Amino acid sequence: MKFIHLFGPLLITCVNTYAQKNIFPLPAGKVGIGTDSPTVQLDVRGEFSLGVLSSTGGQAYSIGLTRAGAQLYGATGNGLRLGGSLSNADVTILPNGNVGIGTVSIGQKLDVNGIFRSNGMVTLLGPGTASEPANTDKRGLYVDNDVSTSWNLLTLRNVAGTMMTVTGAGNVVIGANNRQGYKLAVDGTIGARRVKVTQESWADYVFLPDYKLPSIEELERYVTSKGHLPGVPSAEEVKSNGVDLGDMNKILMEKVEELSLYIISLKKQLDAQQAQITALQRQR
Structure with missing residues (x-):
């Protein structure tokens, strides 16, 4: 009994001296490892292992406390795996910082196999800098599909259906089911x-000297026979094929310029007739 009474204090002294300040329950109930001044119930100053899943699988994870919080990392394999199985974890964090949700085949910083939903605003910022050209593709949202042009790049829909689509070929469809390659x-x-x-x-070209302006008589016969001006699409053609705004404006300008030539020609005829009438009046 004397030996125990003598050895007990010596053992405690050795633990406090050689165990790098491993302090076990203080009067306040706090435990310190690597510190004699624990500030929480378990205060560890340094890294420690959480254990190994098995001798053949899994990894021993370490936690190191930094100013930013807790760091979890593994020497090899997966840094952290939550839920699921080893082949299909719910969340996986690799040692290089890549995160996989619903997949263990992680190729990007965030790889999600499933639907991502947010109840708040989602902001995506590219790695571009202010010194780069304004047309750089490193800013904002960048969608890249280098697999197939038959896959849509963007689809926006609501309860009424698809509202907007950006196809893999770069066509933009807004509320239209019939794309027709536009x-x-x-x-x-x-x-x-x-x-x-x-x-x-x-x-x-209407004002060029070699332009053949139809006579008024030719114009009348054409309109009477066809029901529309020469060079102007018919109502049936417009209904079937629509109207090209650029081409249609060009056609309309052609007709305006032709009308201008008709007016100039008629003005010359009127001036000549007026000159004849004035000459006859003077002869009387």
């Missing part, structure tokens, strides 16, 4: 302050 297909009304259409040619 770069922009809109099933509805477009409101704009200005619309600019680039044309490769214009109707000023």
Whole structure:
């Protein structure tokens, strides 16, 4: 009994001296490892292992306390795996910082196999800097599909159905089911302050000396026979094929310029007739 009474204090002294300040329950109930001044119920100053799943599988994870909080990392394999099985975890964090949700085949910083939903605003910022050109593709939302042009790049829908689609070929479809290969297909009304259409040619050829202006009689016969002006699509054609705004404006300008030539010609005829009438009046 004397030996125990003598050895007990010596053992405690050795633990406090050689165990790097491993302090076991203080009067306040706090435990310190690596510190003699624990501030919480279990205060560990340094890294420690949480254990190994088995001798053949799993990893021993370490936690190191930093100013930013707790760090979890593994020497090899997966840094952290939550839920699921080893082959299909719910959440996996690799040692390189990549995160997988619903997948263990992680190829990006965040790889999600499933639907992502947010009840708040989602903000996506690219790695671009202010010094880069304004047309850089490193800013904002960047969608890349280098697999197939048959896969849509973007689809926006609500309870009424699909409202907007950006196809893999780069066509934009707004509320339209029949795309017809247009770069922009809109099933509805477009409101704009200005619309600019680039044309490769214009109707000023009407004023060239070699332009053959139909006579009034030829124009009358054509209109009577066809029911529309020469070079202007018929009502049936417009209904079936629609109207190209650029081409239609060119056609309309052609007719305006032809009308101008008709007016000039008629003015010359009227001036000649008036001159004849004035001459006859003077002879009387």
